[in-house]
Amino acid sequence: MTADTSARYREFKMPDVGEGLTEAEILKWYVQPGDTVVDGQVVCEVETAKAAVELPIPYDGVVHALRFGEGTTVDVGASIITVDVAPGSGSPAPAAAEPVAEPVAQQVAPEAEAAEPKGRQPVLVGYGVSEASTKRRPRRGAAVPEQGAAAAAIQAEMNGVASAPPAGTPPAGTLSAGTLSRPLAKPPVRKLAKDLGVDLATITPTGPDGIITREDVHAATAPATAPAVAEAPISAVAAPTVTAPAGRETRIPVKGVRKATAAAMVGSAFTAPHVTEFVTVDVTRTMKLVDELKSDKDMAGVRVNPLLLIAKALLVAIKRNPEVNATWDEAAQEIVLKHYVNLGIAAATPRGLLVPNIKDAHDQTLPQLAQSLGELVATAREGKTTPAAMRGGTVTITNVGVFGVDTGTPILNPGESAILAVGAIKLQPWVHKGKVKPRQVTTLALSFDHRLVDGALGSMVLADVAAVLEQPKRLITWA
Known part of the structure; x- marks a missing residue:
């Protein structure tokens, strides 16, 4: 059983995405335990001492465990995610090492959880899925096959990504009992909006199925950034709207x-x-x-x-x-x-x-x-x-x-x-x-x-x- 278990569960380790880097910070997880992943799918974004980099998983399977939470700095070579590459084989799961920082799980309403259908769900908005685990994910920008509406909302919300709300739900940007509703946007677009200080709930989407695109985000900032762009192509990215801090000091980790x-x-x-x-x-x-x-x-x-x-x-x-x-x-x-x-x-x-x-x-x-x-x-x-x-x-x-x-x-x-x-x-x-x-x-x-x-x-x-x-x-x- 030990051999079967070691063959079934694969550990993906933090790679050296630069030259000689020793650590990286996990900025964002795009998957959670139980999600189906395919070889080449981006599962997280990390920041090194040089740049932010998206990490693709090299396995097909089901996420068994995330070893570190968002905001954690991890040494190169440390295991960051465990993938079950043979789900349903009956082999016992390996003892999970205690993570440094547990990922924060999203709470799901019981009625929404009950509505979740069986089968694989989309991990990222804009990425299609298939029933066979051996099929690679579609290229970015490919159409998303129709899924169970409640399941798509639950899955996307747990991943920090919005998916299409069920018919009859309030518009994006509102919440009601038993309903998970957020503006629809891919993770890179969501990050761009955060960097530019744009509230996604204020943007009218132009993408398919109501998804907010990069162009939508840039259009929302055009009046503020146009003069700087006209003068020269290199400038600071527009700063987010800052509210008055509550205390007398703010400490920002240097990393x-x-x-x-x-x-x-x-x-x-x-x-x-x-x-x-x-x-x-x-x-x-x-x-x-x-x-x-x-x-x-x-x-x-x-x-x-x-x-x-x-x-x-x-x-x-x-x-x-x-x-x-x-x-x-x-x-x-x-x-x-x-x-x-x-x-x-x-x-x-x-x-x-x-x-x-x-x-x-x-x-x-x-x-x-x-x-x-x-x-x-x-x-x-x-x-x-x-x-x-x-x-x-x-x-x-x-x-x-x-x-x-x-x-x-x-x-x-x-x-x-x-x-x-x-x-x-x-x-x-x-x-x-x-x-x-x-x-x-x-x-x-x-x-x-x-x-x-x-x-x-x-x-x-x-x-x-x-x-x-x-x-x-x-x-x-x-x-």
Whole structure:
């Protein structure tokens, strides 16, 4: 019986979803004990020191136990969920290890429980189910087969996900005796709404069967976020509505991305000797070029903004001064010159500062770079940036101007030798052709590692970026 039991119950362990990570926090369980799962189905979302990641289960079967509750930090290699891969075989269940934090079970009304039919129920809104446990789940976005209405509501509510309410029940967002009713939305959409501070109950759904879509959530925030998006593509995600706290202090645990960022910034600040230089530049011609490119047929379908040309200007400056694109190898006592540019773009998210990078940005045309920037920003705002997207950066841009800030002294991303801060672009009086005229002006700040970038090299890089933005035709003549 022991052999049968060990073969029947499989333990899914917390994987190392990054490189060398030691722990991860369980953000959300999408399943509960008794749910049927299939190979490849996402069962939970975890947050590492680098990003939030969805974990798919590698087995077909029935969930036997969740070993840890939401909000628990778990070591890599620890079992987080047990799956019965041979339900109904009659083998005794293994003794479940005491979980660190029991998952909170949802209370189900007795009359609703009695109405629950036998058989497998959908685990996620928008994911179909089948009677055979060997059939893989449909792709995301596939239609959901009809289920018993009360059972679907019970199952979805226990998973923290809404499902279609039975006929005759009140609209989404209301509760009555014996009725479980919530706005219908997939977990990623629900998380997006939470990040943007949107109450799902206030949204009119446009998806099939009354499901709220990503577009619905974004539409609900459009009036508040449109000005920031118009100015620049990188900005903090809209903050949730905050009510006055009850006490005099609020303590926030430092973990996940914020903990990793804090450690990295302290290490960078006290390891690399930082030098920051500044230049104020007239970018009027660059802003005119931005307007012209927006109507260019070769740029159709991509977002054109000042950051795109600033990124291109930095790439040109690096090409002219390749020694700045390097890193300091302390162990080997060597300077490592990089013959490629993985361009990092700092992005503020609800989980903290993320710096995904565009791989081999130096090889991309302007339309390609625009597309890469758009995809990078959209992914970061949705909280879907992967650890791989943040590895291997060589130089970074941080756009503090989107907050109305003129300039700053940015700290180097660990392993990089330079970071460019871009201030707000404002109409200011400027001497142009011997006369004082209103011109579009911004301030650039370049921080660099003084161990491998001396003052002359740092100054040349910053001066080249400024020169390109002042006369964007240099994108052609210098490239």
